[in-house]
Amino acid sequence: MGYLEIIIFLIIIVIALSLKLKRDRDVVLKSRDNPNEEKRGLEFSNENIRNELVIQMEMLPAEEVIDENKLVEIKDRKVLAHVNNLIPGFAQVGNAAHNAVQATQAKGEVLYRAIIPAGAKLTDSKAMDNAVRGIYHGADGIKGHANLVAVKGPTALANTAAAAMGVASMVVGQYYMTQINTELGKISQDISKVIEFQDNEYRSKVFSLLTHVKRIANFQVEILENNELRLSKITQLDSLEVKGTELLGQANLTLVEYTQKKEPDYNVYEENLGEIQKWYMYQKSLLDVLYKISELRYALHFGQVSREQCVALLPTYTQQVIDAREELTNWHKDMIKYLNIETEEKRIKRFGLDRALYTIPSLFKDEFKYKSMAENTVKLIEEQSVTIGEIYDYDTSTLYTEDVQLIAKDGKIYYLPETILGRN
Structure with missing residues (x-):
C-alpha cells in the first residue's frame, strides 16, 4: 500500500506541474528589460487577445x-x-x-x-x-x-508601461504649457503698457499673480515628470485663482463707480477716460489670466479632469465682467449724447465761452460749431464702449485623449x- 500511495502522489504532482506550465504559456509573466524582475500575473489569457x-x-x-x-x-x-x-x-x-x-x-x-x-496602458x-x-x-x-x-x-x-504613457502625457503637456506660456507673455506685455498707476499696491499684486502663474508654465519638464511637484502646482493654481478673482472683483467695482459720475463737464470726462482705461486694462488682463489658469490646470491634470470642471468658476466671473462693461458702455453713450460728441467725425460741439466766440462764424459755416477731438481720446471712448458679449472663450481641445503622433x-x-x- 505504501508504494501505491507514493505513485498516486507523484501522478498528482506531475498533473499540477503540467497545468501550471500551460497557464504560464498563456500569460505574460515577466519583463524582457529585467530578467530578474519578479513575475507579474495579468488578468487575461490568450482567449482574451483579440482586436490586436x-x-x-x-x-x-x-x-x-x-x-x-x-x-x-x-x-x-x-x-x-x-x-x-x-x-x-x-x-x-x-x-x-x-x-x-x-x-x-x-x-x-x-x-x-x-x-x-490614446489611453494605452502598456506592459512588457x-x-x-x-x-x-x-x-x-x-x-x-x-x-x-x-x-x-x-x-x-x-x-x-x-520598453515600459510608465515610459509609454509618461512620454505621451509629457509631449502633450509641454505643448499645452508652451502655448499657455506664450499667451501669458502677451498678457504681461499688455499690463506693462499701463502707465504709472496711483495704486502701486494693486499694481504689484497683479504683477505678482501673473509672475507666479507664468513661472508654473515655464518649468515645464520639471513639473510634468515629478508627480508630487505637479500636484503641488495644481494646488498653487487654486490659490492663485482665488487671488485673481479678488483682484478682478476690485477692478469691476472701480469701473462701475466711474459710471455713477454724471459729470456734465467735458474736461472731467476726458480726464476720467485715462483713469478708466487703466482699470479697463487690468480687468481684461485679469480675466485672461484666470482663463490661462484653468487651461494650465487641465494640462497639469493630464486631461484626467474634464475641461468643464477646470473652468467651473469662469462663467460666473465672466458674467461679472460683462455686466461691468455694459454699465460702462451705457455711461459712455449717455455722455456722448449729453456732450454732443461725434466719434466718427472725431469732433465735439463747442461749449461755454468757446461756443460764444464762434457764434457768428457758425452762422455761415456749420463746421465752426464743432472743434476737433484728440485721436487718442476718441480711441479710448470707442474701445471702452465695446460690449464684449460672448467674446471670452476657453480651450476645448482634448489632446490627451488622442493618439500622440x-x-x-x-x-x-x-x-x-x-x-x-x-x-x-
Whole structure:
C-alpha cells in the first residue's frame, strides 16, 4: 500500500506541474528589460487577445502630405531623452544621411512616424521579438492588446508601461504649457503698457499673480515628470485663482463707480477716460489670466479632469465682467449724447465761452460749431464702449485623449497634434 500511495502522489504532482506550465504559456509573466524582475500575473489569457493592433514606426509614403506648419518641434533635452528611451533611434532614422537612398527613390525628403495610442496602458511582453505588449483599458476593463514593433528595422517602440504613457502625457503637456506660456507673455506685455498707476499696491499684486502663474508654465519638464511637484502646482493654481478673482472683483467695482459720475463737464470726462482705461486694462488682463489658469490646470491634470470642471468658476466671473462693461458702455453713450460728441467725425460741439466766440462764424459755416477731438481720446471712448458679449472663450481641445503622433525629420523630432487648440 505504501508504494501505491507514493505513485498516486507523484501522478498528482506531475498533473499540477503540467497545468501550471500551460497557464504560464498563456500569460505574460515577466519583463524582457529585467530578467530578474519578479513575475507579474495579468488578468487575461490568450482567449482574451483579440482586436490586436500593431503600433508602427513607419516611413511615410510620398503621397501622404503633412502640413509642416502644424509640426511642433520637441526641443527640450529632457523630453527628447524620454522619447529616445521610449523609441530608441527614432531621431536617427529621420536624418538626412540615413535617408539618402530613400530620399532619392521618393524624390523628396523622408519622414518617419511613430504613434503612441490614446489611453494605452502598456506592459512588457515576450510574445514577439523586439516587441512590447500593450493592454488597452476601456470603461469596461481590458479591451485588447497591441504589439509594438518597428516596421523599418528591429527597434522596439517601447520598453515600459510608465515610459509609454509618461512620454505621451509629457509631449502633450509641454505643448499645452508652451502655448499657455506664450499667451501669458502677451498678457504681461499688455499690463506693462499701463502707465504709472496711483495704486502701486494693486499694481504689484497683479504683477505678482501673473509672475507666479507664468513661472508654473515655464518649468515645464520639471513639473510634468515629478508627480508630487505637479500636484503641488495644481494646488498653487487654486490659490492663485482665488487671488485673481479678488483682484478682478476690485477692478469691476472701480469701473462701475466711474459710471455713477454724471459729470456734465467735458474736461472731467476726458480726464476720467485715462483713469478708466487703466482699470479697463487690468480687468481684461485679469480675466485672461484666470482663463490661462484653468487651461494650465487641465494640462497639469493630464486631461484626467474634464475641461468643464477646470473652468467651473469662469462663467460666473465672466458674467461679472460683462455686466461691468455694459454699465460702462451705457455711461459712455449717455455722455456722448449729453456732450454732443461725434466719434466718427472725431469732433465735439463747442461749449461755454468757446461756443460764444464762434457764434457768428457758425452762422455761415456749420463746421465752426464743432472743434476737433484728440485721436487718442476718441480711441479710448470707442474701445471702452465695446460690449464684449460672448467674446471670452476657453480651450476645448482634448489632446490627451488622442493618439500622440511623433514625426522624425532631418534628425529632429516633432509632435503633430491631431487637432488644433479649440475654443468654446
